[in-house]
Amino acid sequence: MTAASTSNSKVLQLIQQCAHRLRSNTSVDYDPILAAIGNAQIVMIGEASHGSHEFYFHRAELTKRLIQEKGFTIVACEADWPPAYRVNRWIKGLSSATNIRDANDALKEFTRFPSWMWRNTVVLDFITWLRKYNEDLGQQKKKIGFFGIDLYSLQASREEVLKYLEKNESSLVAEARKNYGCFERYSDEQEYGYCAATKLSSGCEKEAIEVLKKMLEHHAKNISKGKTNDSNSDESFYAMENAKIVREAEKYYRHMFEGGEITWNIRDTHMCDCLQDLLTHNGPDTKAIIWAHNSxxxxxxxxxxxxxxxxxxxxxxxxxxxxxxxxxxxxxxxTGTVTAADNWDMDPDFKRIRPSLSESVEFLLHEALTKDSTMRNDGQYFLLFRSNNSSINLSKELHNELHKKRLERAYWCYLSSTY
Structure with a gap:
């Protein structure tokens, strides 16, 4: 052992005692996690980067078991609402998806950087599995849904609202088009945010709110007609959420330059609100899985x-x-590799992640699980720190040791300089 790890011999021993193996081809390894989850309604599964295969693989496999064994029916992702809803239509075999040829085609609208977050082989295999699973459920059972709960899709969501109104509520089209036309003078969302924040223009906040009010009223009318479980209500709900995104994205980009309210909070609060809307729309017993970055x-x-x-x-x-x-x-x-780019909107490449900082949690895990002859050196393990199942024994001592303040590195998905 190194000098650093010798000084942490106690925590290293605790990690070794409490670690569970996590093999990529042995589903039974997830059993302790499933047991600890218990009857939770919401399970959040993270990732340390937006481009490492192992994180995506285990997340998808865990999600399959949650769907099969615990009745989860919503997969809500850190992804844009419109392209994810295209996937949702395809995996459910909806009539509006008859023009979608296959899983690759279902994912094709994920074009915003970094596109590899969702257009990758793990997600491709997973949504193919979801479609087959839904087909096998038959007509009477609730289908599994795949949704994006992020707010970046200002332009795409605006277009989806207008498209829906043209088809379903022509009386609202002219007013909505006029209000949303406010955004057309800007080349992109960043230009809009800068102009609105610096008072170079009056912004489009009022216009976005006006359309949202109409869409909320329209959806409430559909609900009152008892259409909560049919495709008409689902499409109405989809359009209403798009209107919410336009309103929240407008606020997000305006505050990006204006300061004041933290844009991070606008975004994460929206994602949480969107999840709650999904749960409400799908019924009181609905259970959801969230896929997003650890942060x-x-x-x-x-x-x-x-x-x-x-x-x-x-x-x-x-x-x-x-x-x-x-x-x-x-x-x-x-350490390991990640799909990433050197700057925003650049082509992806494979990058090697720098080893973790000395004395960090990752460092301690590495020291305990890969450098001791008693541990199998395959490098994949997990630890349980809390449980919704009282019959599972947890190490409070390990929890307290790893809960101490430690310096951690940060790495994301696209800027190699942050590794």
């Missing part, structure tokens, strides 16, 4: 984010639903 699905109150007055999905979900009704799963690594 979103962890609890912000346990990190330096709290000092920056940032909230995140993990915190908000726990506050709204109760910690016993939720479960958080994060992934991390000591």
């Amino acid at each position: 979103h699905i962890g609890d912000a109150r346990e990190t330096d984010s709290r000092r920056a007055r940032q909230v995140n999905i993990g915190q908000l979900i726990r506050e709204r639903f109760g910690i016993g009704n939720t479960f958080n799963i994060g992934f991390t690594t000591y």
Whole structure:
């Protein structure tokens, strides 16, 4: 052992005692996680990067078991609403998806950088599995849905609202087109945010709110007609959420340059609100799985984010639903490779992640699990720190040791300089 790890011999031993193996071809390895989840309504599964195969693979396999064994019917992703809804239509075999040829075609509208977040082989295989699973359910059971809960799709969502109104509520088209026309003078969302924040233009906040009001009224009318479970109501709900996205994205891009309210909070609060809308729309017993980066699905109150007055999905979900009704799963690594780019909108490449910082959690895990002859050196393990199942024994001592403040590196998905 190194000098650094010798000074941490106690925590290294605890990690070795509590670690569970996680093999890529042995589904039974997930059993302790499924048991710890218990009857939680919401399970959040993270990733340390937006481009590492192992994180995506285990997340998809865990999700399959949650669907099969615990009745989860919603997969809500850190993804844009319109392209994800195209996938949702395809995996459910809806009449509106008859022009979608296959899984590749279903994913084709994920074009915003970094597109590899969703257009990759793991997601391709997973949605293919979802379609087959839904087909095997038959007509009487609730189909599994795939949704994006992010807010970046201002332009695409605006177009989807207008497209829906043209087909279903022609009396609202002219007014909506006039209001949304406010955005057409800007080349992109960043230009809009800059002009609105610096008062070079009056912005489009009022116009976005006006359309949203009409869409909320329209959807409420559909609900009152008892159409909550048919395709008409689903499409109405889809359009209403797009109108919400336009309103929230307008606020997000305006505050990006204006300052004041933290844009991170606008985004994560929206994602949490969107999930709640999905749960409400699909019924009181609906259970959801969230796929997002660790920084979103962890609890912000346990990190330096709290000092920056940032909230995140993990915190908000726990506050709204109760910690016993939720479960958080994060992934991390000591080193490895990631699909990433050197700058925004550049082509992806394979990058090697720098080894973790000395004395960090990743460093301790690496020291304990790969450098001791008693541990199998395949490098994939997991630890349980909390459980919704009282019969599972957890190590409070290990929890306290790893809960100490430690310096951690940050790496995301696209800027190699942040590794």
